[in-house]
Amino acid sequence: MTKHKPSIPFLDLHKINSRYHKQLKSRFSDFLDSGRYIKGGFVEEFEHTFAKFCGTKYCIGVGNGLDALTLILRGYIELGKINPGDEVIVAANTFIATILSIKYSGLKPVLVEPDEKTFNLDTHRIEQYITDKTKVILPTHLYGQLAKMKEINAIAKQHDLLIISDAAQAHGAKDDSDNVAGNLCNASSFSFYPAKNLGAYGDAGAVTTNDAVLAKIVRSLGNYGSSIKYENDYPGVNSRLDELQASFLLEKLKDLEEDNKLRRQIAKRYLSEIKNEKIQLPFWDGSENHVFHLFVVRIADRFEFCDYLEKTGIGYLIHYPIPPHHQKALKQFSNLSLPITEKIHEEVVSIPLNIGLENHQIEQIIKTLNQY
Numbered sequence: 001m002t003k004h005k006p007s008i009p010f011l012d013l014h015k016i017n018s019r020y021h022k023q024l025k026s027r028f029s030d031f032l033d034s035g036r037y038i039k040g041g042f043v044e045e046f047e048h049t050f051a052k053f054c055g056t057k058y059c060i061g062v063g064n065g066l067d068a069l070t071l072i073l074r075g076y077i078e079l080g081k082i083n084p085g086d087e088v089i090v091a092a093n094t095f096i097a098t099i100l101s102i103k104y105s106g107l108k109p110v111l112v113e114p115d116e117k118t119f120n121l122d123t124h125r126i127e128q129y130i131t132d133k134t135k136v137i138l139p140t141h142l143y144g145q146l147a148k149m150k151e152i153n154a155i156a157k158q159h160d161l162l163i164i165s166d167a168a169q170a171h172g173a174k175d176d177s178d179n180v181a182g183n184l185c186n187a188s189s190f191s192f193y194p195a196k197n198l199g200a201y202g203d204a205g206a207v208t209t210n211d212a213v214l215a216k217i218v219r220s221l222g223n224y225g226s227s228i229k230y231e232n233d234y235p236g237v238n239s240r241l242d243e244l245q246a247s248f249l250l251e252k253l254k255d256l257e258e259d260n261k262l263r264r265q266i267a268k269r270y271l272s273e274i275k276n277e278k279i280q281l282p283f284w285d286g287s288e289n290h291v292f293h294l295f296v297v298r299i300a301d302r303f304e305f306c307d308y309l310e311k312t313g314i315g316y317l318i319h320y321p322i323p324p325h326h327q328k329a330l331k332q333f334s335n336l337s338l339p340i341t342e343k344i345h346e347e348v349v350s351i352p353l354n355i356g357l358e359n360h361q362i363e364q365i366i367k368t369l370n371q372y
């Protein structure tokens, strides 16, 4: 987004990843020696370790976060728990991938406004959108903060709905009973896109669930619908986590808890030290329910503010500049009136928050925002 190279980049992935170079070189050498590139021991080990991290019985490595969600939905369709054309409730301001996964599965996305305070699905609005066709509530834990899962669980229970969460931005977020994202509903999807809190070195994703039947079908669907070589039970796709990404992810997973802690510490500083009436800071209750994948502020005059960040050398991004229902790719939703979503997309700016930031850079960011 920034036009000139900022003195404080939004995210310096090379710097963050450089602390792993030695271990990854050794892992790469093991990978070469193994002669196994797909469906080998590293994927199995990662799946086992990530399931343990999330507290779920199963983890299935897949190609990316979009596929993870699509495979869950398709899995439930194959199991007859949902039917093509059924409705899925989703936050209108989520990343487009969440909505695309619903479309790809032949289901109907029902876009619901978010809660202005948390940017997550507004649980007070869900029930008015429930029809005979509604089968799933699909909350995203946007920017790294858990959606209100207790409320969503209560609604789902009352209306006999499935809950599938998009946890692409929330690896390691915990509720007040210490349940971790990925283990808060029927099934969850993760993305390990390089910039995520747990980021691979290419595309990668995973599904977590406690449902043995769903786990089996998701694994099969991601492998051409096959559990036994050359026997195809479903019209599946090719979406498998590869051995190298799995091995690299295993290395980074060791630090995820500490990294999330550090992210929360930086967020705490921003929240207590940025004091500027023009800048609306994000809501956080101070618990571990937020892993600050992004630190998103709101500002009425975004154009002017971004210009200021350019001039002062602070990197920034906008998550996201165009609401999904205004994207050309989702034309069928263009007539929807979603004023909260639209206003959020006009006002949000993500400022740097990552584990590569030095103390003096954090101070510089705070000072620059206070001087705006």
Ligand SMILES: Cc1ncc(COP(=O)(O)O)c(C=O)c1O
Binding pocket: 064, 065, 066, 067, 094, 095, 097, 098, 140, 166, 168, 169, 190, 191, 192, 193, 203, 204, 205
């Ligand atoms: C909320 C959300 N959902 C889904 C995705 C899709 O993940 P991927 O890019 O790995 O397909 C992403 C990440 O890009 C995301 O942020």
